[in-house]
Amino acid sequence: MLKNKKLAVIGVGKLGEALISGLLKKEAVSASDICGTVGHEPSLQRVKERLNIEVTLDNQKAVKDRDVILLAVKPQNMDSVLHDISAVVTKKQLIISVAASVTTAFVQERLPEGIPVVRAMPNTPSVMNAGMAGLCTGSGATDEHKQMSEEIFKCVGETVFVDESLMDGVTALSASGPAYLYVVIESLAEAGVKLGIPRDVSTLLAAQTMLGSARMVLESKAHPALLKDMVTTPAGCTIDGLMELEEGKLRVTLIKAVVKAAERARELVNTQSTKPRT
Ligand SMILES: NC(=O)c1ccc[n+]([C@@H]2O[C@H](COP(=O)([O-])OP(=O)(O)OC[C@H]3O[C@@H](n4cnc5c(N)ncnc54)[C@H](OP(=O)(O)O)[C@@H]3O)[C@@H](O)[C@H]2O)c1
Structure with a gap:
C-alpha cells in the first residue's frame, strides 16, 4: 500500500527523523518521495545532511499532492500548522498526527470537513525498526486509512489500535x-x-x-x-x-x-x- 506513496513530514525533529530513518532503512518509501519541513532555517541543512530528503520551511508547498501528511511538530505548534495547511489539504490526503495529547477532534476542527485523520503515538526506537506505536482513528478515517497508517508504523516496529481515551496512557507508557x-x-x-x-x-x-x-x-x-x-x-x-x-x-x-x-x-x-x- 505504501509503495510509490508520497509522504510529507511536517516537523522533522527527533521523532520525525526517527520515523523517516526507519522508513528509509526498511525501503518502505524512497527518499525522493518524502518532503520534510522544519520551523527554522538552520534546521534545513541538518535534515538535508542526515536524511537526504527534500526539505523546506514552506508547509503548504510540502503537503501539496502528497498522499500522507504526517504532523510531527510540538503540540503547541499544531494550531498554527493546521491553520497553515488547511487552505491546501484535500479529502484525498490522509493526515496522521503524532503530537502528544492533541486529539483527532482538535485536528479535524481546524481542517476542511471530511479530511481523514489518524492519531498515532510512536516512540524513538522506531529509528531501529523497534518502535511501538499506539493508534486511533478520527471520524473521517476509513478502514483503508487505518490500514495505511498501520502499514507506516509497522515498517518501524509494532502497532496497536486503542480507543482514543487511552492515548494519553499510551503516550506516558510507550512514548515516554x-x-x-x-x-x-x-x-x-x-x-x-x-x-x-x-x-x-x-x-x-x-x-x-x-x-x-x-x-x-x-x-x-x-x-x-x-x-x-x-x-x-x-x-x-x-x-x-x-x-x-x-x-x-x-x-x-x-x-x-x-x-x-x-x-x-x-x-x-x-x-x-x-x-x-x-
Ligand atoms: N520525541 C519523542 O520521543 C516523541 C514520541 C512520540 C510523539 N512525539 C511527538 O512528536 C512531536 C515532535 O516531538 P519531537 O520530540 O520530535 O520535537 P522536536 O525535536 O522539537 O521537533 C519538532 C520539529 O518541528 C519543527 N517545527 C516547529 N515549528 C514548525 C512549523 N511551524 N512548521 C514546520 N515545522 C516546525 C521544528 O523545527 P525547528 O527545530 O527548526 O524549529 C522541529 O524540527 C511532538 O508533538 C511530540 O508530542 C514525540
Whole structure:
C-alpha cells in the first residue's frame, strides 16, 4: 500500500527523523518521495545532511499532492500548522498526527470537513525498526486509512489500535517509556562499574539483558512474574536483589511515573486553544 506513496513530514525533529530513518532503512518509501519541513532555517541543512530528503520551511508547498501528511511538530505548534495547511489539504490526503495529547477532534476542527485523520503515538526506537506505536482513528478515517497508517508504523516496529481515551496512557507508557528504561539501563551499568566491570562491558550486559528480557515477555507470552520466578532460585542471590528493589519501591515508582506523565499529557491539551481559529 505504501509503495510509490508520497509522504510529507511536517516537523522533522527527533521523532520525525526517527520515523523517516526507519522508513528509509526498511525501503518502505524512497527518499525522493518524502518532503520534510522544519520551523527554522538552520534546521534545513541538518535534515538535508542526515536524511537526504527534500526539505523546506514552506508547509503548504510540502503537503501539496502528497498522499500522507504526517504532523510531527510540538503540540503547541499544531494550531498554527493546521491553520497553515488547511487552505491546501484535500479529502484525498490522509493526515496522521503524532503530537502528544492533541486529539483527532482538535485536528479535524481546524481542517476542511471530511479530511481523514489518524492519531498515532510512536516512540524513538522506531529509528531501529523497534518502535511501538499506539493508534486511533478520527471520524473521517476509513478502514483503508487505518490500514495505511498501520502499514507506516509497522515498517518501524509494532502497532496497536486503542480507543482514543487511552492515548494519553499510551503516550506516558510507550512514548515516554524509552526514557525510563534508559535510566534503568544506566543504573544497572553503574552497578556493574561499582563492582569493577568496565563501563562499556557493563552497559552491554545491562542493555542486552533488557532486550533479552523484553523478547522473553513478547515471545513466550508468559506473565512477567512467572519469568521472574524462573530466575529466582530459592535462597539464591536474585531474591536478595529483588528484596532491595522492593525496599527501594521500584515498582510503585514506575507506576507513579507513568501515571504522572499521563496527567501531564492531559494538561498539555488543556493549554491549547480548544476552539478552531476562524
Ligand atoms: N520525541 C519523542 O520521543 C516523541 C514520541 C512520540 C510523539 N512525539 C511527538 O512528536 C512531536 C515532535 O516531538 P519531537 O520530540 O520530535 O520535537 P522536536 O525535536 O522539537 O521537533 C519538532 C520539529 O518541528 C519543527 N517545527 C516547529 N515549528 C514548525 C512549523 N511551524 N512548521 C514546520 N515545522 C516546525 C521544528 O523545527 P525547528 O527545530 O527548526 O524549529 C522541529 O524540527 C511532538 O508533538 C511530540 O508530542 C514525540
